[in-house]
Amino acid sequence: MTKPYILDKINGLRVILYPIKGLPAVKANLVIRAGSSYEEGKDWGAFHFIEHLTFHQTKRFKNKLELELFKEEYGLNNNAGTGREDISYYTYGPSSSFKQALELLYELVFEPVIPEEVMEREIEVIRQEYNDKWDSPHNRFQRAFEEQHFGKSHRYTRDGMGQPEYIASLSRDDLKELHGKYFVNENCVLSLTGDFEVEEAKKMVRDIFVGNQGRLSRPRRGEIKPGEREFIHRDDVQQDTVVLSWLVPGFMELPLRERFAMWIAGYIVGGSTRSKLFRRLREELGLVYRCGASRKLNPYAGYFEVWSSNSPQSTSRVFEEMRKETYGFVEKPIEEKMYRRSLNYLKSNISLSFDSIGRISESITYNYFWEKKVYLPDDDIKLLLTISEKEVREVLGRYVRPENEYVSLMTAKEKAGS
Structure with a gap:
């Protein structure tokens, strides 16, 4: 079978082309191996600052107005985002x-001017972004939760944003040096998806993406130093958030088959209104409105979690029932009809992952970025359907054991004088 995509390396840039005839649109997605995980020291945010500043002026576009008028003239949309492990830009x-x-x-990624006159204003914009995020009790709990699992100074506890105070201490020269080191062809993956001619697209990339030579960055691993097994975070909330979790390897170490097995387990345990947790905690006992289960994977470490939001009076009972359902899943065979229905639903989810240019672009870009290969829906479905319910329970059972359990709780602050 002929693959619908073409892999190439042009001027040191890894390129994946996915032509789709009949849809008069294109999306170019470029991902850089950089982000907060690559920043040295205890503070971070320089890459996030660079991302903001690239939209103000480039070698070709002398100001933001010129850039916006160009986008208007050619009907283009674009955006960017900075994470822990990558920085992504797209145009559509x-x-x-x-x-x-x-x-x-190309202009935004490789030719930004980083104008000094807008830096102070953009720091204030980031400060508002920072305050918006950390004003949420759930975001504060999530940060503490990740510190509990990976250690307070581990890179997996970082977000992509950073701290405004640290960002304000950075000079234009600091940013230019960082940009010159990481924003290079060898450190990027470019995906092109939509209606285009392959050879013409290759020529455009060859002619446009030139003169940015450098070295490939390596993902940072870092030593995992978990905190206490039981952890309480007190905040301005009325409902409790309860979580049971277990450390698992990251996606760079888990074979795709085992990642799929954990995905299946998460769906059956708590991924739908038919899941074991939902039926028990909500439908039978009426203890919760929301609950769930999933696996969250970083490159070299992650966790499988089951969680619920409930009244403080119900927390002890919810923890008890969550343990029964989760460990019971590992120990007892899954009813065959339920398992087949679950696989059928997840099969449909895989098919829908390629239902638009945008979703195809995102999928193939990150596949190629991390694993230097592309997983197509047909291949993923074929793999999914070979995984037995016994294998799902065996894979989860390697990690989801009482002796490996972490307990996390967000509850209301104690009242003064109590």
Whole structure:
């Protein structure tokens, strides 16, 4: 079978092309191996600051207005985001503007001027972004939760944003040096998805993405130093959030088959209104409105979790029932009809992962970025359907054991004088 995509390396840049005829649109997605995990020291945020500043001025576009008028003229949309392990930029527009989409992407990523006169204002914008995020009790709990699992100074506890105070201490020269080291062809993956001619697209990439040579960065691992097995976070909340979790390897160490087995387990235990947790905690006992289960994977470490939001009066009972359902899942065979229905639903989810140019672009970009290969829906479905319910329980059972359990609780602050 001929693969619908083409892999290439052009001017040191890893490129994946996925032509789709009949849809008059294109998306160019570029991901850089950089982000907060790559920053040295105890503070971070420089990459996030760079991302903000790239939209103000480039070598070609002398100010933000010029850039926006160019986008308007050619019908282009674009955005960017900074995470822990990567920085991503995309441009999206009509296929008639394919060349302009690539030119815009190149300018933003490789030719930013980083104008000093807007730095102070952009720091204030980031400060508002920071306050918006950390004003949420659930975000504060999630940060403490990850510190409990990976250690307070581990890179997996970092977000992509950073601290405004540290960002304000950075000079333009600091940012230019960091940009020059990481924003290079060898450190990036470019995906092109939509209606274009392959050879023409290759030529455009060859002509536009030039002169940015450098070295490939390596993902940071770091030593995992978990905290206490039982942890209480007190905050301004009325409902309790209760979580049971177990450390698992990361996606760079878990074979795809085992990742799929954990995905199946998460769905059956707590991934739907038919799940074991939902039926027991909500339908039978009426203790919760929301509950769930999932696996969260970083490159070299992650966790499987079951969680619930409930009244403080119900917390002890909810913990008890969560343990029964989760450990019971590992120990007892899954009813065959339920298992087959679950696989059928997840099979449909896989098929829908390629239902648009945007979702195809995101999927193939990150597959290639992390694993240097592309997983197509047909291949994933074929693998999914070979996994037995016994294998699902065996994979989960390697990690989900009472002796490996972490207990996390967010509850209301204690009243003064109590």
